[in-house]
Amino acid sequence: VMTPGLVDCHTHLVFGGARADEFEARLEGASYEEIARRGGGILSTVLATREASEQTLFNAALPRLKALVEEGVTTVEIKSGYGLDVANELKMLRVARRLGEELPVHVLTTLLGAHALPPEYENDSDGYIELVCNEMIPAAAAEGLADAVDVFCEKIAFSVAQCERVFKAAQAHGLPIKAHAEQLSNLGGAAMAARHCALSADHIEYLDDAGIAAMREAGSVAVILPGAFHTLRETQQPPIAGLREAGVPMAVATDANPGSSPIFMPTLMLNLACTLFRMTPQEALAGMTANGAAALGLKGQGQLHEGAVADLCVWDIETPAELAYAVQPGRLRQRVYQGELTHGR
Ligand code: DI6
Ligand code: FE
Numbered sequence: 001v002m003t004p005g006l007v008d009c010h011t012h013l014v015f016g017g018a019r020a021d022e023f024e025a026r027l028e029g030a031s032y033e034e035i036a037r038r039g040g041g042i043l044s045t046v047l048a049t050r051e052a053s054e055q056t057l058f059n060a061a062l063p064r065l066k067a068l069v070e071e072g073v074t075t076v077e078i079k080s081g082y083g084l085d086v087a088n089e090l091k092m093l094r095v096a097r098r099l100g101e102e103l104p105v106h107v108l109t110t111l112l113g114a115h116a117l118p119p120e121y122e123n124d125s126d127g128y129i130e131l132v133c134n135e136m137i138p139a140a141a142a143e144g145l146a147d148a149v150d151v152f153c154e155k156i157a158f159s160v161a162q163c164e165r166v167f168k169a170a171q172a173h174g175l176p177i178k179a180h181a182e183q184l185s186n187l188g189g190a191a192m193a194a195r196h197c198a199l200s201a202d203h204i205e206y207l208d209d210a211g212i213a214a215m216r217e218a219g220s221v222a223v224i225l226p227g228a229f230h231t232l233r234e235t236q237q238p239p240i241a242g243l244r245e246a247g248v249p250m251a252v253a254t255d256a257n258p259g260s261s262p263i264f265m266p267t268l269m270l271n272l273a274c275t276l277f278r279m280t281p282q283e284a285l286a287g288m289t290a291n292g293a294a295a296l297g298l299k300g301q302g303q304l305h306e307g308a309v310a311d312l313c314v315w316d317i318e319t320p321a322e323l324a325y326a327v328q329p330g331r332l333r334q335r336v337y338q339g340e341l342t343h344g345r
Contacts, residue, residue, distance in 0.1 A: 001314070001315045001317050001318070001319065001320055001322075001323070002304065002312055002313065002314050002315075003072075003285065003289060003304070003312070003313050003315065003320065003323070004074075004289040004290070004301075004302045004303055004304050004308075004311060004312065004313070005072060005073065005074025005075065005289075005302075005311030005312055005313055005335070005336070005337065006068075006071070006072040006073045006074065006075075006266050006288045006289065006292075006313065007073070007074070007075040007076075007251075007288060007289055007292030007293045007296070007298075007301070007302045008068055008073050008075070008076045008077065008253050008254050008256075008266055008288065008292065009075075009077050009200070009221075009223060009251050009253045009292040009293070009295040009296050010077055010079075010200075010202050010223050010225060010251075010253035010254070010255050010295070011068075011076060011077060011078055011079065011253065011254055011255065011256040011257070012078070012079050012081060012082070012112075012255070012256060012257035012258075013061050013064045013065055013068075013076070013078050013096075013099070013256055013257075014049075014057055014060075014061045014078055014080070014082070014092050014095045014096055014099075015045050015048070015049055015057070015060075015061075015082050015257065015258050016045065016047075016048030016049035016050075016051060016052035016056070016057060016060070016082070017044065017045055017047075017048025017049070017052075017258065018258055019040075019041075019044065019045065019258045019259050019262070022035055022040055022041065022044070022259065023231075023262075025040075026232070026233075032184070032232050032259070032260060033155075033156055033184060036116070036156045037156065039119075041116075041259055042081075042082070042115060042116040042259060043116060043118075043119065045082045045258050045259065046082050046083070046084050046116065046118065048082075049082035049083060049088065049092065050083065050085075050088050054091050054094060054095055057091070057092065057095045058095045058098055058099065061078075061095060061096075061099055062099065062102065062103075064256065064264050065099050065103055065105065066103065067264040067265070068105070068254070068256070068264060068266060069103055069104065069105050069335075069342075070332065070343070071265060071266050071267055071329065071332060072266065072267070072313040072315075072332050072335060073105060073266055074104075074105055074106060074311035074312075074313075074335070074337050075105065075106040075107075075108070075292070075293065075296070075298070075301070075302070075311065076105055076106070076107055076108070077107075077108045077109075077110055077147075077148075077253075077296055078096035078099065078107055078108070078109055078110070079109075079110040079111075079112040079115075079150055080092035080093050080096070080109070080110070080111050080112050080113065080115075080146075081112030081113070081115030081116075081150070081152075082115070083113075084113065084115065084116065084117075084118035084128075085118065085120075085131075086131070086135050086136050086139050089111060089113050089136055089140070090139060090140060090143065090145060093109050093111065093140060093145035093146060094145065096109045097109060097145065104337040104338075104340070104342040105337065106311075108147045108148070108296050108298075109145060109146055109147050109148075110146065110147065110148045110149065110150045110178070111136065111137065111140045111145070111146035111148070111149045111150070111170075111175075112149075112150040112151070112152070113131075113132040113136040113137070113149075113166075114128075114129065114132050114150075114151040114152060114157070114158050114162065114163065114166045115150075115151075115152045115157065116152065116156075116157055117157070117158075125158065125162065126162065129158065129162045129165055129166060132166055132169070133165055133166060133168075133169035134169070137149060137166070137169045137170055137173055137175070138169075138173060141173035141174070141175060146175060147175070147176075147296075147297075148170075148175055148176045148177065148178055148199065148296070148297070149166065149167070149169075149170035149175045149176075149177050149178075150177070150178045150179065150180065150202075151163040151166050151167070151177075151179050151180065151189075152179075152180040153179050153180060153181045153182075153187055153189030153192075153193075154180070154181075154183060154184055154185065154187065154189075155184070155185055155187070156184070157180075159187070160187055160188055160189050160192050163179060163189060163192065163193070164192055164196070167193070167196045167198075168196075171196065176198075176199050176297050177193065177196060177197075177198045177199065178193070178198050178199045178200045178201070178202065178223075178295070179192075179193040179198055179200075179201050179202065180202050180203055181193060181201045181202065181203065181204060181207075182201070182203060182204045182205060182206040182207045182211065183203035183204070183205060183206070183228070184205075184206070185206055186206035186207070186208055186211075188210075188211065189201070190204055190207055190211045190214065190215060190220075191210055191211045191214035191215075193220065194211075194214035194215045194217065194218035194220045195214060195218065197218050197219075197220075198218065198220045199220065199221060199294075199295055199296065199297050200220055200221040200222070200223045200251065200295040201215060201220055201221075201222060201223070202223035202225060202253075202255075202295075203223070203225050203228065203238070203255075204222055204223075204224075204238050204239075205229065205234060205236045205237065205238045206236055207222075207238065207239055207242075207243075208239075209242065212239060212242050212243060212246050212248060213246070215243075215246075215248050216246045216247060216248050220248070221248075221249045221250070221251050221291055221294050221295040222238070222243050222248050222249065222250045222251070223250075223251045223252075223253055223295050224238055224240070224250055224251065224252050224253075224273055224277060224279070224287060225252075225253055225254075225255040225261065226252070226269055226272035226273050226276050226277060227254055227255050227256070227260075227261035227263040227268075227269055227272065228255050228260040228261040229272075229276060229277075230261075230263075230272055230276060231260055231261050231262065231263070232260055237276075237277060238277060240277050240278060240279055244283075249291045249294055250279065250283060250286075250287050250291055251287045251288070251291040251292045251294070251295040252269050252270060252273045252279070252284050252287030252288050252291075252292070253269065253287075253288070253292060253295075254266055254269050265329065266288060267323055267324070267327070267328075267329075267331075268327055269284075269288065270284040270285060270287075270288060270323055270324035271284075271324050271325070271326075271327050273287065273324070274324050274325075281320065281321035281323070281324035281325065282320065282321070284324045285320055285323060285324065289302035289303065290302040290303050309338070310336055310338060310339040311336065311337055311338065312334075312335070312336040313332055313334070313335050313336075314332075314333045314334035314335075314344070315331050315332060315333060316331045316332075316333050317331060332344070
């Protein structure tokens with residue numbers, strides 16, 4: 001079976017440290033939210049990422065990206081969001097750009113400065129949002145380091161109003177926007193993002209009908225992230241049937257990150273999207289090809305047709321549905337990137 005090269009449109013592949021301790025704490029009953037509130041979670045990765053040199057971060061991220069590439073990914077998005085100051089956010093984005101120069105994969109970078117509140121801004125989240133808007137976004141734009149800007153709109157992160165400020169600053173610098181929204185609660189972040197013509201709203205387990213309507217209207221892609229749902233043992237399902245009925249395009253991505261989705265296996269996400277959320281294997285595959293591309297502003301890519309970009313995978317399977325059906329690494333027979341054979345013969 002030949003498919004377009006896989007598009008993983010949502011990852012946090014660049015980070016310092018690891019969070020197995022937090023995994024254990026959650027198994028003993030602590031929630032993701034509780035761990036974040038006591039200074040663990042994203043903030044523990046921030047400390048490790050700030051301490052790491054650019055080279056250390058690059059060396060750590062390279063095998064993660066290799067794992068994706070060896071499973072057929074030809075386009076990947078990599079977010080910052082563990083630096084949370086200008087220098088460290090730019091450092092992360094530089095590492096992401098370098099990764100794309102090192103391996104045969106198209107890397108798009110996303111500035112996620114508004115991911116969590118750094119300790120030095122405790123009790124001053126508006127002050128931090130000003131830093132993101134007035135310094136971080138302009139610096140990333142000036143150096144050409146960001147292809148998009150993302151936010152984490154959540155009670156443990158930033159409010160809808162704060163995220164809206166970030167979006168306005170991004171758009172003033174000509175950068176497209178996207179949002180982590182409705183992951184742990186329904187704040188209306190996805191609808192607000194849609195009103196600003198966001199490329200995508202991601203996670204969206206708690207998305208309501210008004211959010212679906214706003215996304216349909218704006219043409220925003222719904223990025224479904226079953227790895228985080230699985231890892232955090234969540235129970236609130238994203239509204240797949242409603243999205244399907246409304247015709248909102250659905251993407252599927254790994255959300256590969258050290259906390260909520262330490263999973264670096266794209267085809268497993270196809271399987272989880274089907275088993276956990278009852279997406280069809282065809283929807284899941286479209287989610288990691290054409291709709292993943294659309295979530296990155298690459299409309300028309302991630303497709304097989306004459307004249308399309310020659311990013312292709314040939315798999316040792318008999319039908320496309322098998323890609324989602326079996327959890328089985330090693331089925332990629334050939335990988336073609338920009339017309340060049342990069343795997344197999
Ligand atoms: N939601 C996520 O799933 C990632 N970021 C976010 O806002 C998780 C990041 C982490 O836990 O390190
Ligand atoms: Fe994420």
